Amino acid sequence: MLELDPAVIEALATDMRLVQQGATARISVDPTDAEVADAALRLLRVMDRPAALPVLKDQLLRELHYWLLAGRHGAAIRALGATDSHARRIGRAVAMIREGYARPLRVERLAEATGMSPSSFHQHFRAVTSLSPLQFQKQLRLIEARRMMLSEGVAGSHAAYAVGYESIPQFTREYGRLFGITPARDMKEARGRHTLAA
Numbered sequence: 001m002l003e004l005d006p007a008v009i010e011a012l013a014t015d016m017r018l019v020q021q022g023a024t025a026r027i028s029v030d031p032t033d034a035e036v037a038d039a040a041l042r043l044l045r046v047m048d049r050p051a052a053l054p055v056l057k058d059q060l061l062r063e064l065h066y067w068l069l070a071g072r073h074g075a076a077i078r079a080l081g082a083t084d085s086h087a088r089r090i091g092r093a094v095a096m097i098r099e100g101y102a103r104p105l106r107v108e109r110l111a112e113a114t115g116m117s118p119s120s121f122h123q124h125f126r127a128v129t130s131l132s133p134l135q136f137q138k139q140l141r142l143i144e145a146r147r148m149m150l151s152e153g154v155a156g157s158h159a160a161y162a163v164g165y166e167s168i169p170q171f172t173r174e175y176g177r178l179f180g181i182t183p184a185r186d187m188k189e190a191r192g193r194h195t196l197a198a
Helices: 006-015 034-047 053-070 074-081 086-099 107-114 118-129 133-152 156-162 168-179 183-197
Strands: none
Touching: 006 053, 006 074, 034 053, 053 074, 086 107, 086 118, 086 133, 107 118, 107 133, 118 133, 133 156, 133 168, 133 183, 156 168, 156 183, 168 183
16 A cells, blocks of 8 residues: 655646646546556565665655656545645545544544534545545455455454454445455455465
8 A cells, every 4th residue: 555645746746737626536446557557566676675775765656656646546636735625634534544444433523633514524525535434434344354354364254343344244245245256255266266376
């Protein structure tokens, strides 16, 4: 996961002569641009070379930010660098949700942290993420549960409880809706792929 740096975004936007537009485009899940993937791969390779990291890390992070700003989500990402923009304040709420995704979500607390009323917070959160805060938290929980299951071999029920679900049937339904497969089948297929690769 890469934490975008608002200061780098703002500096690059100035260098690139990008103009902040009134409405923020929504960020969605799309295939990665080749330039972004290339820069991310080079950054990952440098992380395995401790001597090169202090010399090259900042340049690679700046390049990665550049390609993200130059890509299809540039306008939405640019808004994250604008001081006290709605997108930046929603970014603070997203960080809070990510920190405590397994705990019950208190939307009033998030709205208060962003300096917005609950209704305004809902409107701006959906404009930036295309999801409600509860939907966003649910996706985070399901993605983390899947990561635990597929990369750590944690049983589906244990992963469900670890990310905050209290009902296994609800977890299974929501997992199927998001990933198009049940947790048990997903793990079985992952084991099959691993066996074939070995």
